Amino acid sequence: MIADTVTAIVVTHDSAEVLPACLDALASEGVRIIVVDNASTDDSRDIAQAKGARVIANVLNQGYGRANNCGIAAADTPFVLIVNPDLEIAPGAVGELLAAAQRYPEAGMLAPRIVEPSGRIFLQPRSLLSPPHLNRAGAMAIPEGDACLPFLSGACLLVKREVFLALGGFDPSIFLFYEDDDLCRRMRDAGHGLVHVHAAQARHGRGRSSAPSVLRRFRARWHLAWSERYVARKYGLPEPGRAVVWLNMAKAFGYGLAFKREKMFAHLGSVAGAQAWARGETALAQEGLEDAAETAP
Structure with a gap:
């Protein structure tokens, strides 16, 4: 069966x-x-x-x-x-x-x-x-x-x-x-x-697992940027350079001027995730998980 x-x-x-x-x-x-x-x-x-x-x-x-x-x-x-x-x-x-x-x-x-x-x-x-x-x-x-x-x-x-x-x-x-x-x-x-x-x-239905929001877009792109660098280092691959960070900053600024908040927050998330990686911060610390209990009683 x-x-x-x-x-x-x-x-x-x-x-x-x-x-x-x-x-x-x-x-x-x-x-x-x-x-x-x-x-x-x-x-x-x-x-x-x-x-x-x-x-x-x-x-x-x-x-x-x-x-x-x-x-x-x-x-x-x-x-x-x-x-x-x-x-x-x-x-x-x-x-x-x-x-x-x-x-x-x-x-x-x-x-x-x-x-x-x-x-x-x-x-x-x-x-x-x-x-x-x-x-x-x-x-x-x-x-x-x-x-x-x-x-x-x-x-x-x-x-x-x-x-x-x-x-x-x-x-x-x-x-x-x-x-x-x-x-x-x-x-x-x-x-x-x-x-x-x-x-x-x-x-x-790709992208429909959770209800969309601007803050979720920021959070997702934060983790995308952090995880990309994490797996690159894990396997000895080149990590994205500073040019990628500056490009995302420029795009965030441009979308902000155009009042496109969702895209602006997405690129700001990419910048924040890259900067967190550079400071040695972890994805689990970002989510408050390093010392947290995982499941409810």
């Missing part, structure tokens, strides 16, 4: 708008569901409980990777299915992923075809952590069948739980961004394949 094989892990943070459809799609696949709620202020926890999911309630927002680590540690099935709350797994997709895991026993992680609202198939063609020969310009060709890829999207991943735990899970120093790239890199380095499964499909 699928329920004895797979547990879905859904990390939420003010995700009430999209969560019901996500959980309904998972329930129709017969998987167990654990929702790890990152201190939502909306009805996310109540919705998850009403849908029959097990809820782990974090007192503070732990970030995406750290919250997934918590949920996966609480699961007891051989596989876990990491799912963004704004993603709807298509009928039969979990079975297709499991069948592919049997066909490719060397795979540590498998992902479905992820279809965006525009109908575009999302693939990650490049990454800071890719070998240079893989970072070619242009869009990645969409595989016509199953394919082993250098990276898979963290929006939906079927993961062998034993392998995930042996690798230490998502890097707990990262609050947001690059945690999935880092995990994919460590999976490959450890000899585990990353397989894109053609017959499995999911629909993804």
Whole structure:
């Protein structure tokens, strides 16, 4: 039975708008569901409980990777299915992923075809952590069948739980961004394949996991800038230079003059994250997590 094989892990943070459809799609696949709620202020926890999911309630927002680590540690099935709350797994997709895991026993992680609202198939063609020969310009060709890829999207991943735990899970120093790239890199380095499964499909409303706001945009770009520098240093890669910081400052100033607050705050976040990294500050300190308890009693 699928329920004895797979547990879905859904990390939420003010995700009430999209969560019901996500959980309904998972329930129709017969998987167990654990929702790890990152201190939502909306009805996310109540919705998850009403849908029959097990809820782990974090007192503070732990970030995406750290919250997934918590949920996966609480699961007891051989596989876990990491799912963004704004993603709807298509009928039969979990079975297709499991069948592919049997066909490719060397795979540590498998992902479905992820279809965006525009109908575009999302693939990650490049990454800071890719070998240079893989970072070619242009869009990645969409595989016509199953394919082993250098990276898979963290929006939906079927993961062998034993392998995930042996690798230490998502890097707990990262609050947001690059945690999935880092995990994919460590999976490959450890000899585990990353397989894109053609017959499995999911629909993804990108960027809808949490309600948008100017301050959230600032915060997200802060972490993007910090995490980019963190993983670059972790793997001995060149870090973004001061020119990038000055460019973001100039863009923030320009958008401010044009009264485009959202874009202004985004670039200010990039500047602030880079400056925090230069001062030796951590992402966890920024979020007040270094000494904080993770979950509610």
